[in-house]
Amino acid sequence: MDLTTQAAAAQAPATAPTASASSPTPSSGGTPSASATAAPASAVGRSSAGGPASGTAAGAPLRLALVVGSNREGRFAPVVADWFLERAAAREDFTVDVVDLAEVDLPTALSGRPGAAVRAELSKVSPRLAAADAFVVLTPEYNHSFPAALKSLIDWHYTEWQAKPVGFLSYGGISGGLRAVEQLRQVFAEMHAVTVRDTVSFQNAGQHFDSEGRHRDPAAPEAAVKTMLDQLAWWGTALRDAKSRRPYGG
Numbered sequence: 001m002d003l004t005t006q007a008a009a010a011q012a013p014a015t016a017p018t019a020s021a022s023s024p025t026p027s028s029g030g031t032p033s034a035s036a037t038a039a040p041a042s043a044v045g046r047s048s049a050g051g052p053a054s055g056t057a058a059g060a061p062l063r064l065a066l067v068v069g070s071n072r073e074g075r076f077a078p079v080v081a082d083w084f085l086e087r088a089a090a091r092e093d094f095t096v097d098v099v100d101l102a103e104v105d106l107p108t109a110l111s112g113r114p115g116a117a118v119r120a121e122l123s124k125v126s127p128r129l130a131a132a133d134a135f136v137v138l139t140p141e142y143n144h145s146f147p148a149a150l151k152s153l154i155d156w157h158y159t160e161w162q163a164k165p166v167g168f169l170s171y172g173g174i175s176g177g178l179r180a181v182e183q184l185r186q187v188f189a190e191m192h193a194v195t196v197r198d199t200v201s202f203q204n205a206g207q208h209f210d211s212e213g214r215h216r217d218p219a220a221p222e223a224a225v226k227t228m229l230d231q232l233a234w235w236g237t238a239l240r241d242a243k244s245r246r247p248y249g250g
């Protein structure tokens with residue numbers, strides 16, 4: 001099932017370009033090298049740049065943006081993303097938009113006055129981050145941290161993250177991506193975001209999914225994703241309600 005397209009089709013197109021860099025401080029990051037991990041065909045990576053409309057009434061499903069944090073050639077990310085999207089689609093408390101870093105090319109050199117080419121790239125993602133009520137960040141672990149492309153996306157934005165909950169879906173080798181997640185918690189605190197306690201983590205991920213993207217022993221990850229999404233729903237609803245009464249003051 002093409003879950004990415006299904007999710008995007010239910011939502012309004014992205015709005016006008018927004019250049020939302022809030023910090024002129026340049027960032028830098030490592031360059032992930034290629035590895036041999038191959039991924040089966042996936043809906044992720046083929047999505048259009050659709051995004052949710054802004055403004056949601058209380059009681060409406062929360063608009064959840066899944067941020068796919070790996071853009072590595074041959075990446076495993078789509079397997080985990082599709083697994084998650086299938087679980088999220090079964091819930092009535094969320095609508096899901098997929099913000100895939102393989103579909104956006106943001107420079108690591110930040111600018112308060114980005115040129116046309118950078119504004120065009122930002123227009124693919126910024127309105128969709130702004131419209132989200134909650135985020136799930138899908139991250140692998142590279143050298144005990146998270147991908148440089150993900151840091152770049154975070155740094156190019158600021159208010160888009162504020163007073164919103166963030167859940168983590170991680171994978172990697174022996175660590176299951178948990179070291180990347182712990183670092184992301186520090187980064188999102190600086191963004192005034194609220195990270196939820198429970199994560200979904202896949203250790204040695206490539207070994208645990210079959211060639212169709214099915215998890216070989218699904219009970220534990222099924223329970224973990226329910227817990228994480230329940231926490232995200234609580235925080236997302238609470239923060240949306242609070243912001244409707246009083247704007248977040250920063």
Ligand SMILES: Cc1cc2nc3c(=O)[nH]c(=O)nc-3n(C[C@H](O)[C@H](O)[C@H](O)COP(=O)(O)O)c2cc1C
Nearest residue numbers: 070072075076077140141142143144172173174175
């Ligand atoms: C440059 C690089 C560094 C990595 N470093 C770690 C690491 O520190 N810890 C770990 O558990 N796995 C590490 N791995 C394994 C990756 O987490 C694993 O291959 C994962 O599938 C990468 O995600 P991707 O395929 O979506 O890019 C590394 C992989 C790469 C390519």
